[in-house]
Amino acid sequence: MKGIIMIIDGMGDRPIKDLGYKTPLEVANTPNMDKLAEIGINGIMDPISPGIRAGSDTSHISILGYDPYEVYTGRGPFEAAGIGLDVIAGDIAFRCNFSTQDENGIIVDRRAGRIRKGTEEIAGSINSLKLEGFEDIEIIFKESTGHRAVLVLRGAGLSDKVSDADPKHEGKPPKEVVPLDDSPEAAKTAAILNKFVKTSYDLLKDHPVNLKRINDGENPANVVLPRGVGAVPHIVPFGEKYGVKAACIAETGLIKGIGKITGMDLIDVEGATGGIDTNLENMTASIVEAAKNDDYEFILINIDGADEAGHDGQMEEKVKFIEKVDAVIEEVMKIDDLYFILTADHSTPISVMDHTGDPVPIIIKGPEVKVDNVNSFNERAAAYGGLCRIRGSDIMNILMDFMNKSEKFGA
Amino acid sequence: MKGIIMIIDGMGDRPIKDLGYKTPLEVANTPNMDKLAEIGINGIMDPISPGIRAGSDTSHISILGYDPYEVYTGRGPFEAAGIGLDVIAGDIAFRCNFSTQDENGIIVDRRAGRIRKGTEEIAGSINSLKLEGFEDIEIIFKESTGHRAVLVLRGAGLSDKVSDADPKHEGKPPKEVVPLDDSPEAAKTAAILNKFVKTSYDLLKDHPVNLKRINDGENPANVVLPRGVGAVPHIVPFGEKYGVKAACIAETGLIKGIGKITGMDLIDVEGATGGIDTNLENMTASIVEAAKNDDYEFILINIDGADEAGHDGQMEEKVKFIEKVDAVIEEVMKIDDLYFILTADHSTPISVMDHTGDPVPIIIKGPEVKVDNVNSFNERAAAYGGLCRIRGSDIMNILMDFMNKSEKFGA
The missing domain is CATH 3.40.720.10 (Alkaline Phosphatase, subunit A)
Incomplete structure (x- = not known):
């Protein structure tokens, strides 16, 4: 039966x-x-x-x-698992957008010209990144469909009690991620995310895929904005x-x-x-x-x-x-x-x-x-x-x- | 809508x-x-x-x-709020009857001749009372309809784990209030209530409203009997x-x-x-x-x-x-x-x-x-x-x- x-x-x-x-x-x-x-x-x-x-x-x-x-606790873990990442209990996972940031730090396109191709290469240069001061935290990053991607943070002392980096509307800078409770874990996770967003721009602004997009008159996918945080249960x-x-x-x-x-x-x-x-x-x-x-x-x-x-x-x-x-x-x-x-x-x-x-x-x-x-x-x-x-x-x-x-x- | x-x-x-x-x-x-x-x-x-x-x-x-x-936890808080008292979380509230007690301490009429008038004056002489030994506890007392009234105790170290003072039947003295658990808060609250009942008789037995009632052949409202305890949630x-x-x-x-x-x-x-x-x-x-x-x-x-x-x-x-x-x-x-x-x-x-x-x-x-x-x-x-x-x-x-x-x- x-x-x-x-x-x-x-x-x-x-x-x-x-x-x-x-x-x-x-x-x-x-x-x-x-x-x-x-x-x-x-x-x-x-x-x-x-x-x-x-x-x-x-x-x-x-x-x-x-x-x-x-x-x-949030959508992130399920999205991450859905694109094939082997998440484990305790991982903190986020949905992300590839977005376009201008030289003044303003998000001018939350969906990076609805980018369809090249995100695998872009994601590859972020995946396994080590952030200065947080070398103990494993960063797993993978593209999803279109302008979407997934970020997983793995390691000790993390929390899902943090806000989104996505400003929701164009014309604003990435939103500063803040801890949503008083725990040191939330403070640490917020600090990691803020550094991650900045670092993504540094790593991606001159990425070959993006240089070609700019050359073709398309918005580059030069920053990553996490949201939809959740702890893998x-x-x-x-x-x-x-x-x-x-x-x-x-x-x-x-x-x-x-x-x-x-x-x-x-x-x-x-x-x-x-x-x-x-x-x-x-x-x-x-x-x-x-x-x-x-x-x-x-x-x-x-x-x-x-x-x-x-x-x-x-x-x-x-x-x-x-x-x-x-x-x-x-x-x-x-x-x-x-x-x-x-x-x-x-x-x-x-x-x-x-x-x-x-x-x-x-x-x-x-x-x-x-x-x-x-x-x-x-x-x-x-x-x-x-x-x-x-x-x-x-x-x-x-x-x-x-x-x-x-x-x-x-x- | x-x-x-x-x-x-x-x-x-x-x-x-x-x-x-x-x-x-x-x-x-x-x-x-x-x-x-x-x-x-x-x-x-x-x-x-x-x-x-x-x-x-x-x-x-x-x-x-x-x-x-x-x-x-009980009806008291809702009755108290219902007659307009601004109760706050943690208050201990009781429904009360104005009753008639004879010189031997026996309740002869639980409803004080179904008194309709004068309860506001009577209540006024009890409201804001300070009980000896419990000066830290605020006593809020207000008449309701007919023979009914409400008592609110406000202060530190109180509990709703106490019994009723109302003996439920005439011909008995006020029931001694006892703590219903082993906490010092319940013991304190029970002691306050027993003192309150005694004090209410002392304060009310010669109250002008009651002297007039006796003169008119009506049962005086000379004691207050709390019941229906509840903690304001x-x-x-x-x-x-x-x-x-x-x-x-x-x-x-x-x-x-x-x-x-x-x-x-x-x-x-x-x-x-x-x-x-x-x-x-x-x-x-x-x-x-x-x-x-x-x-x-x-x-x-x-x-x-x-x-x-x-x-x-x-x-x-x-x-x-x-x-x-x-x-x-x-x-x-x-x-x-x-x-x-x-x-x-x-x-x-x-x-x-x-x-x-x-x-x-x-x-x-x-x-x-x-x-x-x-x-x-x-x-x-x-x-x-x-x-x-x-x-x-x-x-x-x-x-x-x-x-x-x-x-x-x-x-």
């Missing part, structure tokens, strides 16, 4: 006037999701608790059975926590990072962009292949496009993308000996263009679920299902129980 | 044989509440958690998003916690005290008695006025009569009062740009004549709620609504999410 949790990122929504006060999921033509609802047990699910506006990261953490209030690996071998099929660095930090195998999918243009055929093929692979008893799947459409306020695109995802469901439903959980990690309503705290619909399909009367998959119908209202943190316990993988508590 | 939580105190009930096994809310003619159910999302709500018999105070505390197990003000300016429209000292301790503006309503004879027209006018006042983004409303009828076992009066409240709902429903939450703080069933742990019905009406199929407001129908079953502690998170006043947790 296998278990799959498929999370359609940001799929939940609110009633929209232009859709006759229905949600995108209510109006989307989703025969396979509806069939799944019909043969499964349904409910609504609060990723963290009712009304709490979960991030994709905190929601996935909660759904995987970890307490986000305990393990989540001590986390019991997923496989150890539940006794199952797990794989993660995700599109974005953030969710891949959660898979990696929890010790899952990451399965890369060609053409998986995280947008509405993603290659869902390839996603489907990878899911089916992983499900057939006897090495995996559990697969976490995240498909991101509906969230992107929600953030962009694109109602029709959200509806259409959900309809495309429906074809993925059709294939997953064919897999035998499976408990299949379909849900979202949060709502990203078109009207709000950001995450909200609404509950999301959830279906559990599998041999021993108590099939209920719900026969369509959407935010409203799900509330009448046999699961009633559960929390993200309940899901793994329910799944492991169905898969007969959990211990009895008591006699 | 504004938010209103209207709490019909003790409205919930249980099936009553004389009503054909329906509840007062089920039989009451409430077209406006039913309309609200029809255009809103419905559910049942456990003020604290299923089966827990909440007080009005602990329920309101929970609904406002504070943990009653953390902030509530450290509480994050409501406005700071949620970033909204809040008002409280309540009838009873207890609920007013909760509003005051959480830093809300208290709006007094003429003729608001807290009984079934209360002036609901004035309540309605105050609610509508507060809703139109741009200073307020949030209003907490408590209407108390149904609870009183429940405590008194008055079935017909409870039904009739609920029908009267229905007219208030009609006016509140007319307010624009509003998230309106209608619920109760607990059930006060006619059969029990006290609070029970049953869930209560709840409606949320507002622009973006997912309207469900429920079209009447009562304990039974609500269970079939789109909210399923939530807790008091979820309500503010849900409301702030709808009002777009909450922060995202994660990315």
Whole structure:
């Protein structure tokens, strides 16, 4: 018996006037999701608790059975893990932008002309840097997509209680990083970051990639601005926590990072962009292949496009993308000996263009679920299902129980 | 966008044989509440958690998003705040009775002939009292309604771990206050209270108000008996916690005290008695006025009569009062740009004549709620609504999410 949790990122929504006060999921033509609802047990699910506006990261953490209030301090560690860095508990990790700083120390372009090429070479000249006075601290630096990168500080006496260096708006110098508590660790970490930002400019301003960019009339990527600090948590690996071998099929660095930090195998999918243009055929093929692979008893799947459409306020695109995802469901439903959980990690309503705290619909399909009367998959119908209202943190316990993988508590 | 939580105190009930096994809310003619159910999302709500018999105070505390197990030690602080005392964290507060003690030290009337007049003068001779040996402790004493009063002890080395002085029954002397733990603070506080009770008799036995009462054949208010001890909690003000300016429209000292301790503006309503004879027209006018006042983004409303009828076992009066409240709902429903939450703080069933742990019905009406199929407001129908079953502690998170006043947790 296998278990799959498929999370359609940001799929939940609110009633929209232009859709006759229905949600995108209510109006989307989703025969396979509806069939799944019909043969499964349904409910609504609060990723963290009712009304709490979960991030994709905190929601996935909660759904995987970890307490986000305990393990989540910021996005950095998950982004770092997501691009393949082997972070370890205690590392302090940051998301970074390659930006453009002028000779007066002013940030004139936070995204360095949306640089696409050459960041690997630029990152290479920063990675393994030793900062004067902080030679005990290991600096791990790696480019991500576009103008993005990740910084990891490793060593003794560090803290995640520091502010961002990113000034958020152009026309300002890098923001001085300040400690957010009175600890010597926070003071030390802030000092390291301020020195790191300055040093990045010294190292990058005449970097060959940047000289060529200037020559080509493009903004150079001559300074690195860290933000989104987080401490890599001590986390019991997923496989150890539940006794199952797990794989993660995700599109974005953030969710891949959660898979990696929890010790899952990451399965890369060609053409998986995280947008509405993603290659869902390839996603489907990878899911089916992983499900057939006897090495995996559990697969976490995240498909991101509906969230992107929600953030962009694109109602029709959200509806259409959900309809495309429906074809993925059709294939997953064919897999035998499976408990299949379909849900979202949060709502990203078109009207709000950001995450909200609404509950999301959830279906559990599998041999021993108590099939209920719900026969369509959407935010409203799900509330009448046999699961009633559960929390993200309940899901793994329910799944492991169905898969007969959990211990009895008591006699 | 504004938010209103209207709490019909003790409205919930249980099936009553004389009503054909329906509840007062089920039989009451409430077209406006039913309309609200029809255009809103419905559910049942456990003020604290299923089966827990909440007080009005602990329920309101929970609904406002504070943990009653953390902030509530007793009723005293809320009663004190409710009559206008500026209590501060750490104060030890008590509800008190003016009682009648005879020359043998026996309490012959716990309510001092239900004294109505002169308590302000009597209280004035006790307020600011210095007790010998405890000159460092500030004594704040103020009359409340009828035979009731409030005592606040302020200073170092005090504790709320002390027993009551009220013997609960006539024919006994004041109960000796004893410390309830081994701390020196509890011992000190108990000693202060015993001295306070004795001193109150010395100060009041020949008070002019009492000499006149004796002359008129009335029982004198010649001793003060504290009970309902509580420590004033450290509480994050409501406005700071949620970033909204809040008002409280309540009838009873207890609920007013909760509003005051959480830093809300208290709006007094003429003729608001807290009984079934209360002036609901004035309540309605105050609610509508507060809703139109741009200073307020949030209003907490408590209407108390149904609870009183429940405590008194008055079935017909409870039904009739609920029908009267229905007219208030009609006016509140007319307010624009509003998230309106209608619920109760607990059930006060006619059969029990006290609070029970049953869930209560709840409606949320507002622009973006997912309207469900429920079209009447009562304990039974609500269970079939789109909210399923939530807790008091979820309500503010849900409301702030709808009002777009909450922060995202994660990315």
